[in-house]
Amino acid sequence: MLMGVMLFFDGGLLAIGNILFLAGLTLVIGTQKTIYFFARPQKMRGTICFFSGILLVFIKWPIIGVIVELFGFINLFGDFFPVVVGFLRKLPVIGNILSAPGISKVIDRMSGQKLPV
Incomplete structure (x- = not known):
């Protein structure tokens, strides 16, 4: 993802970074805990924004997608x-x-x- 941002929001690199982030999170904490983490009712706004940002990156709107994804990331992982x-x-x-x-x-x-x- 860092390379995607450094190369002027290259959509392909951002998409690969998003996929690898989700895969890495799943491998570290497990499938059930990952699903539970994203499905918590008190963090639903962050989950929706995070996955909407990933979707926007996939449909070639990388700048808006990264902004929406960053907002969702802060809502999801702000406690850490x-x-x-x-x-x-x-x-x-x-x-x-x-x-x-x-x-x-x-x-x-x-x-x-x-x-x-």
Whole structure:
């Protein structure tokens, strides 16, 4: 998908990236858990937007498809952002950057983490 975006939203590469993302997710967590993950009632808006974005990429509207897909991705996987930020802060170089005074407040607000004080 990154190559598809870097090559000015090449529809073929974006489609292959979407297929590989769904296949990889299915292989990592299993078929039943993948279906359950996308079929949760409280995340239905994200699921509809995500798969609509994939469909738009398949019918050769890659820019609009990626935007809709990104909105759905944020709705579906938004709960994982604090975990990802916590992991990134433990990495050597990226952790120092994310812990900088100005950046730390912005990242905390975006990820939804509470400040200790």
